[in-house]
Amino acid sequence: MDDSTKHILQRLMRRIPSQMLQTMLGKWAHLSREDLHSLDFTQPKWVLTEHLLALCEENGLRVKHITELEMIYIIENPNQGMWHGFQLLDAEEDAPSIELTQFKEQFKANLTELISHVSIKIKKHTDEAIWIRVAWGDNFTKPYHLKPTYVVHHLQTPYVFVTGLTSKYKPLLNQTEFCHTGLSSGHKIWLYEGRSPQWTEPHRHQRPSDEAVPTDPNIEKEQAENTENRLQMACEAFGDGTLPQLQKAVYKLETKFRDNSNKTLTGREEPFRGVVEFASTNLLESLRHCVSSGMASTPVTPLLSSITQKGRNYFVITDKGV
Amino acid sequence: MMLYLTTFPYQDSSCIMGKREVQIHFLTLPVLFFSVMEERKSTEETPRNNALAQRRSKSYRQSMRSCVEATHLTYTSGLLTALRIPRSRKAPKSCDITKQVDPDQVALLVKKEWQLSYVTPLYQFRHTQLKSYSKQLSAFMVSEKQQGLAIEVGQELGFKVNFSVVLGLAETDKDAETVFIQILSKQVFSAKDAAPKVVWSGWLTCVNGDLDYLRSLPLEFVSLPLFCTRGPESLTVLVKTWFEKTFDCCFGPLGINSTNLQWLASLWTGCHPTINIQYLKLVWTLPTLPPMDVTYTVHPQDAWELWDSMRQVDTTEDSISIDEVTGFIKGLQSHFFRHFRIDLSAGSLMQISTALGSSHHSGKIKIASPNYIPTILQLLTECALLKMPI
Numbered sequence: 001m002d003d004s005t006k007h008i009l010q011r012l013m014r015r016i017p018s019q020m021l022q023t024m025l026g027k028w029a030h031l032s033r034e035d036l037h038s039l040d041f042t043q044p045k046w047v048l049t050e051h052l053l054a055l056c057e058e059n060g061l062r063v064k065h066i067t068e069l070e071m072i073y074i075i076e077n078p079n080q081g082m083w084h085g086f087q088l089l090d091a092e093e094d095a096p097s098i099e100l101t102q103f104k105e106q107f108k109a110n111l112t113e114l115i116s117h118v119s120i121k122i123k124k125h126t127d128e129a130i131w132i133r134v135a136w137g138d139n140f141t142k143p144y145h146l147k148p149t150y151v152v153h154h155l156q157t158p159y160v161f162v163t164g165l166t167s168k169y170k171p172l173l174n175q176t177e178f179c180h181t182g183l184s185s186g187h188k189i190w191l192y193e194g195r196s197p198q199w200t201e202p203h204r205h206q207r208p209s210d211e212a213v214p215t216d217p218n219i220e221k222e223q224a225e226n227t228e229n230r231l232q233m234a235c236e237a238f239g240d241g242t243l244p245q246l247q248k249a250v251y252k253l254e255t256k257f258r259d260n261s262n263k264t265l266t267g268r269e270e271p272f273r274g275v276v277e278f279a280s281t282n283l284l285e286s287l288r289h290c291v292s293s294g295m296a297s298t299p300v301t302p303l304l305s306s307i308t309q310k311g312r313n314y315f316v317i318t319d320k321g322v
Numbered sequence: 323m324m325l326y327l328t329t330f331p332y333q334d335s336s337c338i339m340g341k342r343e344v345q346i347h348f349l350t351l352p353v354l355f356f357s358v359m360e361e362r363k364s365t366e367e368t369p370r371n372n373a374l375a376q377r378r379s380k381s382y383r384q385s386m387r388s389c390v391e392a393t394h395l396t397y398t399s400g401l402l403t404a405l406r407i408p409r410s411r412k413a414p415k416s417c418d419i420t421k422q423v424d425p426d427q428v429a430l431l432v433k434k435e436w437q438l439s440y441v442t443p444l445y446q447f448r449h450t451q452l453k454s455y456s457k458q459l460s461a462f463m464v465s466e467k468q469q470g471l472a473i474e475v476g477q478e479l480g481f482k483v484n485f486s487v488v489l490g491l492a493e494t495d496k497d498a499e500t501v502f503i504q505i506l507s508k509q510v511f512s513a514k515d516a517a518p519k520v521v522w523s524g525w526l527t528c529v530n531g532d533l534d535y536l537r538s539l540p541l542e543f544v545s546l547p548l549f550c551t552r553g554p555e556s557l558t559v560l561v562k563t564w565f566e567k568t569f570d571c572c573f574g575p576l577g578i579n580s581t582n583l584q585w586l587a588s589l590w591t592g593c594h595p596t597i598n599i600q601y602l603k604l605v606w607t608l609p610t611l612p613p614m615d616v617t618y619t620v621h622p623q624d625a626w627e628l629w630d631s632m633r634q635v636d637t638t639e640d641s642i643s644i645d646e647v648t649g650f651i652k653g654l655q656s657h658f659f660r661h662f663r664i665d666l667s668a669g670s671l672m673q674i675s676t677a678l679g680s681s682h683h684s685g686k687i688k689i690a691s692p693n694y695i696p697t698i699l700q701l702l703t704e705c706a707l708l709k710m711p712i
Contacts, residue, residue, distance in 0.1 A: 251661070257628070259656050264631035272628075272657060273621035278614060286614035295608060295668040303661055317661065 005063050006053060008145050012070050013049045021048070024076070028069045030061055067121060067145060071133050074150055075125055081163040083152075100124055107132070114172045119143040129154045136169050149173070233298045234291035237305040243284040249313040251276045251303065256319060271319070284308065408704070410643040414589050414697035416596045422490035428692045430502065430523070431488075436550035437558075438576040438685040440706035441526065443543035444569035449499060452485035455568075459483045462564045463505075463557075482506045482518055493529055493696060496536040498544050500527040505557060522553030524561060529699035532707055547706035548699070549573065550687070576706055577685045580671045581644075586681050587674040588647040589697060594626040597691060600677035604654070608669035616666065618658060622676075628653050 016024055022041050025031060035055050039048060056065075074080075104122045111118055117137030125131050132151040137143035149169065152161045165173060221227070257265045257272035265272070280286040287304055290296045296304070307313055419428055460483040488500040502525045506518035526546035528536075539545055551558045562573045578586075591602055602625040608614045620628075632649045633642075655666045672683045678691045679698065689698055 253661065255661070257624075257653075257657055258660065259653060261656075262628075262631055262653055265628055265653070268627070270624075272624045274624070274657075275617075275619045276658065276662070277617040277619075279617070280610070280614040281612045283614065286608070286610040286612055289610040290608065290614065290664060293610070295610065295664060297663040297665070301661065301663045 001053075001057050001061070004145075005066060008063065009053060009056065009066050010049055011146060012066065012073070013045065013052065016073055018045055020073075020076070021045075024069065024073055025052075027072050030065050030068070031055060031059065035059070063145060064119070064121070067119070067133065067135070067148070070148070071121060071123060071131065074133075075123070075131055078152075083161045083163045084165070086160045086162065100130075103130075111172070115139070115169075117141065117143055119145065134169075134173070227292075230294060230298055231292045233300055234288045237291065237300040238284050238288040238308055243282065243288070245281075246283045246307070246313060247279060247281065249278045249283055249307055250315070252314075252316045254316065254318045408644075410641045411585070411589070411701070412697075413640055413642050414593060414694050416593065416693040417696065419490075419692045419695050423488060424490070427486075427488045427502070428695070431525070431695065432689050432692050434552055435680075435686055435688040436552050438578070438687060438702065438706075439549040439551065439562075439573050440547050440576045440709045441549045441565070441574075442547075442572045442710055443539055443545040444565070444571050446542050447544040447546075447569050449487060449501070449544075452487065452501070456483045456485045458568065459485075459503075459561065459564050462567075463560055466560055466563075480507065481521075488525065488527075491527060491529055491696070491699065493700070494531075494533065496533055497528045497531055498546050500525055501546065503561065505553070505561075522551070522557040522561075524549065524551040524553075524558070527699060527703070529696060529703045531703050535707060547710060548576075548703050549706075572711075574709065574711075575685055576702075576709055578681055578683055578687070578702075578705065580683070582701060582705055583671050583674050583681060583683065584647050584651050585644075585701060586679075586698070587676075588629060588642065588650050589694075589701075590674075590676045590678045591622075591625050591629045591650070592642070593678060593694060594622055594629075597678065597693065598622060599625075601675075603673075603675045604651075604671060605673040606666050606669040607672050608664070608666075615672075616658075616664075616669070618654065620654065625654075 013021075018041075025036060025039070039051055039055075041048065043051075107122065108120050111120060111134070115136070116139055119133075119135040119137075121133040123131045123133075130153045132153070133148050134151070135143035135145045135148045147164060147166075149162065149164045151173070153159075154161075162173070253274045253276060254271040256270075257268060259266060278287070284307070287296075287307075291298060291300055303315065303317065306315065460481050463481045463483070482505070484504040484506065486502045486504075488502050491500045492498065503523065504520050505522040507521050508516065508518045527548050527550070528546045529548075531545060531547065536545055551561075565571055566573065587602065587604060590599055593599060599622045601622055602620045604618050604620075606616045606618075608616060629646075629650050632646045632653065651671075658664070658666055670683070674681055675688075678694060679687065679689045681687045687698070687702065689695055
């Protein structure tokens with residue numbers, strides 16, 4: 001094992017928390033049972049790392065095996081980096097779905113055509129998602145394994161999530177075909193940015209669940225009906241229960257200024273240009289609270305409810321509509 | 323002082339003092355009354371996170387005592403309060419500041435973000451003693467470090483302090499000249515003859531301060547109410563402690579409230595015809611759970627046209643009134659409301675920025691263009707004077 005491989009393994013060992021090590025190495029399945037038993041997980045991590053390095057040398061393990069371990073770790077713990085979600089357009093409904101092996105070959109072939117030194121690993125996780133790990137090199141250097149890009153494509157959905165992709169390699173990934181179910185990755189809309197590579201459609205309930213708060217018969221809430229209505233509209237627009245973690249929504253406004261109190265500007269032909277950005281640790285949660293507490297007037301404007309309905313967070317608003 | 327002698331003959335047996343005692347009472351009547359200066363009340367809206375220490379420095383208190391005792395703090399005439407907070411300002415005129423101030427010194431002030439504080443008047447501060455102050459402050463810092471109080475990374479070999487005067491920023495003859503302070507230090511592993519680097523800088527200034535207030539100050543006091551700092555917090559604390567010890571003054575944090583942010587936004591937008599502001603960005607924070615930030619970036623030409631439409635025909639070119647400012651911001655808010663049906667006044671304006679500068683609610687200011695320095699500093703001096711405890 002050369003130095004760079006050792007370095008990759010050492011870095012990986014530092015990343016994986018001690019309590020998960022045993023399960024990870026078990027899943028990895030590149031070490032024999034005796035080897036696994038010989039590792040003492042109560043020792044400090046650096047001692048363990050040295051021992052593991054020795055075992056890997058003995059077994060003649062190489063970079064591709066180490067990267068497998070990394071992939072297992074990332075799949076189990078995806079909530080570490082920032083994931084950017086995309087929605088693939090032009091989904092052809094009757095496109096025949098292709099075999100996974102065929103997809104793997106096509107993807108690898110496509111990407112290696114564009115850039116000769118890449119290391120690609122594709123894995124199907126349960127039945128729901130395809131995980132792809134790409135380590136980038138260029139025409140002269142070997143792939144750099146310390147900053148890989150991970151791509152997750154949830155089958156049966158048009159959503160793709162990417163993490164660790166620098167702008168240098170973005171166009172290359174864009175050009176490769178996601179041939180599975182005929183989706184073209186050339187037309188992507190930036191959907192979302194968050195900690196987990198999942199986009200769940202928020203549920204739409206007609207009525208929010210009743211709170212189990214014991215109410216004193218002598219207390220009458222004056223605004224009960226209004227509060228109830230607002231809460232209902234908020235849930236209709238944004239969903240009930242736990243919401244996906246969206247962090248930002250951007251609206252580019254190109255509408256005309258129309259304010260009755262301002263005669264001068266109202267007559268203007270040109271749009272009043274501006275960009276509005278909403279940001280929060282959990283944006284949908286904030287917006288829902290905004291509506292239910294009355295900061296936003298009901299009915300909820302279609303501009304805001306479009307986030308969940310259309311599954312997008314970047315909009316251009318013109319006088320004609322969204 | 324007048325002395326009153328009284329004698330009380332005690333002949334009661336129950337009394338403690340059995341024999342004749344003479345008790346002398348002193349009554350002090352202040353003979354001198356300072357002319358009643360305009361009552362200073364910092365009664366603009368109390369900032370929400372106001373942790374004002376109401377402690378007044380001793381000498382300041384003693385000098386002001388006569389005035390304060392003569393008037394009552396409970397006497398608040400609405401009219402007086404209204405006079406304190408300006409309802410109109412002069413429109414900023416682009417001026418070539420380098421004609422008044424040395425361009426190298428201007429470069430020290432612009433394009434950097436400063437944290438603001440206010441400071442009460444300095445007792446017996448002399449602009450002629452700056453060299454001595456430099457030595458005193460650096461000796462103070464060394465002694466504090468030796469005591470283990472300075473929480474600084476111990477890589478520096480020693481501090482060199484530099485006090486200097488920035489001439490030309492003062493607008494009236496009552497404004498004291500601006501004082502600029504730099505702390506330099508050499509890194510342990512730097513080359514032998516490498517120049518020491520500036521690790522901290524700060525400046526005290528007063529631009530167009532309220533004339534009545536400045537005239538009422540006793541002669542030993544110098545008022546430089548605005549203190550701008552940039553650098554590690556531990557050094558800022560050291561400098562403030564030294565000032566407090568040496569000049570018997572008192573520092574406090576200066577935030578920029580929503581009204582002043584709106585003033586700054588309007589003043590800067592108004593400059594667009596002369597110098598391209600490139601964008602007008604306003605950031606509100608709404609109190610949702612979790613809190614949400616709304617950033618509205620307006621195209622500069624459109625922002626300027628909205629501002630221009632607010633400028634009433636009958637006001638003079640020169641002055642801007644608060645109504646125009648609030649109208650401008652309300653216009654932006656209503657355009658926002660038309661789209662999102664969210665009322666931005668439910669939140670608070672936290673930050674505004676243009677290419678000419680930016681400002682944050684927590685008391686940060688960055689002036690990017692030197693041409694409008696006097697206007698901005700005047701607004702900030704005013705904030706500092708209003709925030710100071712009497």
